[in-house]
Amino acid sequence: MCPPQAKPSSLSDLGIYCHIPFCASTCDFCAFYQEAPKRSEIERFLAGMILEFDHLPANCHAQTIFWGGGTPGLLPAKDLLSLGEALLSRLSSPPLEWTVEMAPSTVKLDKLRVLRDLGVTRISMGVQSFSEPILLRLGRLHQPKQIFTAWERIQSIGFEHNNMDLIFAIPGQTEQQWLEDISQAIALGPDHISTYCLTFEEDTRLYLKLARGEIKRSEEQEVALLEAGWQALRQGGFEQYEISNFARPGGACQHNINTWRMTEWIGCGPSAASQYQRRRYQNPSDLNLWLEQLDGLAGAPPAEPIILDDKQLATDALIFGLRMNQGVNLEALAKRYPQASLADTFNDLLHDLENEGYLVRKGNRVKLSHAGRLVCDAIGASLLDASAAWAQQP
Numbered sequence: 001m002c003p004p005q006a007k008p009s010s011l012s013d014l015g016i017y018c019h020i021p022f023c024a025s026t027c028d029f030c031a032f033y034q035e036a037p038k039r040s041e042i043e044r045f046l047a048g049m050i051l052e053f054d055h056l057p058a059n060c061h062a063q064t065i066f067w068g069g070g071t072p073g074l075l076p077a078k079d080l081l082s083l084g085e086a087l088l089s090r091l092s093s094p095p096l097e098w099t100v101e102m103a104p105s106t107v108k109l110d111k112l113r114v115l116r117d118l119g120v121t122r123i124s125m126g127v128q129s130f131s132e133p134i135l136l137r138l139g140r141l142h143q144p145k146q147i148f149t150a151w152e153r154i155q156s157i158g159f160e161h162n163n164m165d166l167i168f169a170i171p172g173q174t175e176q177q178w179l180e181d182i183s184q185a186i187a188l189g190p191d192h193i194s195t196y197c198l199t200f201e202e203d204t205r206l207y208l209k210l211a212r213g214e215i216k217r218s219e220e221q222e223v224a225l226l227e228a229g230w231q232a233l234r235q236g237g238f239e240q241y242e243i244s245n246f247a248r249p250g251g252a253c254q255h256n257i258n259t260w261r262m263t264e265w266i267g268c269g270p271s272a273a274s275q276y277q278r279r280r281y282q283n284p285s286d287l288n289l290w291l292e293q294l295d296g297l298a299g300a301p302p303a304e305p306i307i308l309d310d311k312q313l314a315t316d317a318l319i320f321g322l323r324m325n326q327g328v329n330l331e332a333l334a335k336r337y338p339q340a341s342l343a344d345t346f347n348d349l350l351h352d353l354e355n356e357g358y359l360v361r362k363g364n365r366v367k368l369s370h371a372g373r374l375v376c377d378a379i380g381a382s383l384l385d386a387s388a389a390w391a392q393q394p
C-alpha cells in the first residue's frame with residue numbers, strides 16, 4: 001500500500017512496481033497470487049489502482065516503472081491506457097525506463113500501440129520455452145507459433161528494449177533442448193534474456209508431481225544446464241550482469257538493478273511489496289482485502305511494516321549485490337550504512353569465501369567467482385547467518 005503522508009523520495013532511483021494479478025490459467029510451476037480475469041474484478045482492480053496512485057508521494061519522481069504479474073497483457077488496450085495515464089499523472093516526470101511483462105498469447109497490436117505511446121521502453125515476454133512438449137509440461141497456455149507472432153508484432157511497433165524469459169531444468173529437459181531454446185531466443189534478437197531455473201514451489205502442480213514421484217529433479221543436471229546456458233549466451237554476445245540476467249550493451253534492466261542495490265521502490269496492487277523510507281511492507285495478496293485496506297487508508301500507515309536498520313539494509317545489499325557480476329564495493333556500502341558494522345560482521349566469512357575460491361577481491365570490491373555464482377543461494381544464506389549471529393552478540 002502506498003504510504004499516505006510520505007515525503008518525496010530523496011533518491012533519484014525510486015521504482016514503481018504495479019502488480020496486475022490476472023491470469024487466464026495457472027501455470028504448473030507458479031505459486032504467485034492471481035485472479036481469474038473477470039470483467040467485474042478487472043474494474044474493481046483498476047479503481048483500486050487509481051486510489052492507490054493517489055497515495056503516491058507528492059511530486060513523485062520515479063526513475064523506473066515495472067508492470068508485472070500475473071499477466072499485465074491480459075488487460076484490454078483501453079485499460080492499459082487508463083492505468084498508464086493515471087500513473088503518469090501522479091509522477092513529476094516520465095520515467096527513464098518502463099517495463100511491461102506480456103505473455104505471448106496476450107501480445108496484440110492495439111495494446112502494443114497504447115504501451116508505446118504511453119512511453120513504455122521494454123516489453124518483457126514470458127517465452128519460457130520454444131518447445132511445445134516442454135510448454136505443455138509447464139502448463140503454459142501458449143504455443144511456440146504464438147511466440148513468433150508476438151515477436152513480429154513487438155518488432156513492428158518498436159520498443160527500445162525487449163526481454164525474453166526462459167525456464168530451464170524442467171524434468172526430462174535435455175541439454176540440447178535447453179541450448180535450442182537459447183539459440184532460438186538469440187536468433188530473434190532481443191537485447192535482454194532472463195533464464196530461470198525451475199523451482200518447485202509448494203502447492204503447485206509440479207511440486208505435487210515431484211512429491212508423488214511422477215517427475216524427478218536432478219541437481220547435477222541443473223548445474224550442467226546452468227553452465228551450458230551461460231556459455232551459450234556469452235557466445236551469443238550477451239553479458240551476464242546478474243545470476244539470471246543477460247544483456248547486450250545498454251540492455252540491462254535498471255529497475256531490477258536498483259532493487260538489488262536496495263534502493264527504494266513502491267509497489268501498487270494486491271500482493272505488491274514496497275521498500276520506502278526504511279520501511280518494508282506488502283499489500284494483501286487478495287483483491288478484496290487490498291481494496292478494503294485502501295478504503296480504510298485515510299491517514300493510516302501501511303500494515304505492519306518492517307522497520308529497516310543499517311544492518312538489514314547492508315546485509316541485503318551485500319547478498320543481492322553479490323548476485324550481480326560487478327559485485328559490491330565494500331567501502332561504499334560501509335559509508336552508505338555506517339551503523340552496520342560491516343567489517344566486524346562479514347570480514348571472516350568473506351575471507352573464507354575468498355580462500356575457498358568462491359569470491360574474488362579487487363581493492364574494495366568483492367564479487368563472486370564462477371564457482372561462487374554456481375552456489376550463490378548458499379552463499380547468501382551464509383551471509384544472512386553471519387548477520388544474525390553478529391546481531392545476537394552481547
Ligand code: SF4
Nearest residue numbers: 023026027030069070
Ligand atoms: S507464471 Fe505468470 S502467467 Fe503463469 S500463472 Fe504464474 S503469474 Fe500467471
